[in-house]
Amino acid sequence: MDVSDAKEWLKTQKSSSLWKSKFIEDGYLVVEDLLSPEEVQFYQSIYDKLLSDKFDTSKHRHDLGSHTEQKVKDKENICQIMWPSSYFDKLEDGKLHKRAHEIAKVVLADDVDMDFDMLISKAPHTDTVTPMHQDQSYWPDMPDKRAVTVWVALDDVTEDNGCMCFVPGSHKSETLRPFRxxxxxxxxxxxxxxxxxxxxxxxxxxxxxxxHGRTVHYTGGNITDRQRRAFIVNFRPLKMIEFERAQGFDHAKAGLNNINIQTPEK
Ligand SMILES: O=C(O)CCC(=O)C(=O)O
Structure with missing residues (x-):
């Protein structure tokens, strides 16, 4: 897809002049209508193919809620699939990724690029929370810690099916909260x-x-009959992506066995 679509889309965003200051202050931001209803349908169909057995995603798929007892028989508590863009030709050149990239450039700076993408799905009644955390605690320590995650809802999300919840301003502390x-x-x-x-x-x-990579966030369990599909894309300075890759850190692109995380603080 053309980058011009994303740039044109950005021009239609009346509140974009407020995005950066809000993001700097709160550490999070809501942007409405990234995708039209037809575009949502396109990404839902891609998503559902990846959730079904049409593709072998086993290298990139796991249960992010495996630490709690299984709530719905034969269903992952939380289904996470890393690198959905690697299953479809040029998916990363599509509207979702390119518009998300434009927003990331507004809130951070022009030097950011896509680091990785992933899907996190909470099926009906799986009732498993994603506990409070800071994304930075999953990543290697980097000299430039600027990072932004764009979390795109492919279903209406509320507190009872697992919308994002944030601790405003929590990104401002330079040190991570103790984690485990x-x-x-x-x-x-x-x-x-x-x-x-x-x-x-x-x-x-x-x-x-x-x-932001240091914003403390959480999602509740899905206790509804509705799905909760999120398509997530992360951006950071290109130099830091090169820094990570030089250490062999690829957010599990080569497979989930390749995931390594920082040692939690004692
Ligand atoms: O979708 C979720 O439940 C959690 C998402 C999340 O933690 C993230 O995108 O950083």
Missing amino acids: KAKEGHHVICCDGDESELVAAPIRKGSCTLH
Whole structure:
């Protein structure tokens, strides 16, 4: 796809002049209507193909909620698939990625590029929270810590099916909160925090939230009959992507066995 579509889309965004200051202040931001209803349908169909057995995604798929008991028989508690863009030709050149990139450039700077993408899906009644955490605790330590994650809802999201919830201003502290694995032997990380600090960001499908790499965030379990599909794209300075790759860190592009994370603070 043409980058010009994304640039044209950006010009239609009346509130874009406020994005950067809001992001700097709060560490998160809501941008409505990133995708039209027809565009949402396109990404939902891609998403559903990846969730079904039409593609062998086993190299990139795991249960992000495996640290808790299984809530719905034969269903992952939280389905995470890394690198959806690697399953479709030029998906990363599509409207979702390119418009998200334009927003990332507005809130951070022009030197940012896509680091990785992923899907996180909470099926009906799987009722598993993604505990409070800071994304930076999943990544190698980098000299330039600027990073932004764009979380695109492909279903309407509310607190009862797992919308994003943020601790405003939590990115401002230069040091990470103490963190640990939610359960030994499992991938998911949680940090110190109290749920009373959280502010929910319910959004309609096609809209997105953005958060800084140090913003503390959380999603509740899906206790509804509805799906909760999120398509997530992360951006950081190109130099830092090169820095990560030079250390062999590719956000599991080569497969989930290749995931390594920082040692949690004692
Ligand atoms: O979708 C979720 O449940 C969690 C998403 C998240 O933690 C992230 O995108 O950084």
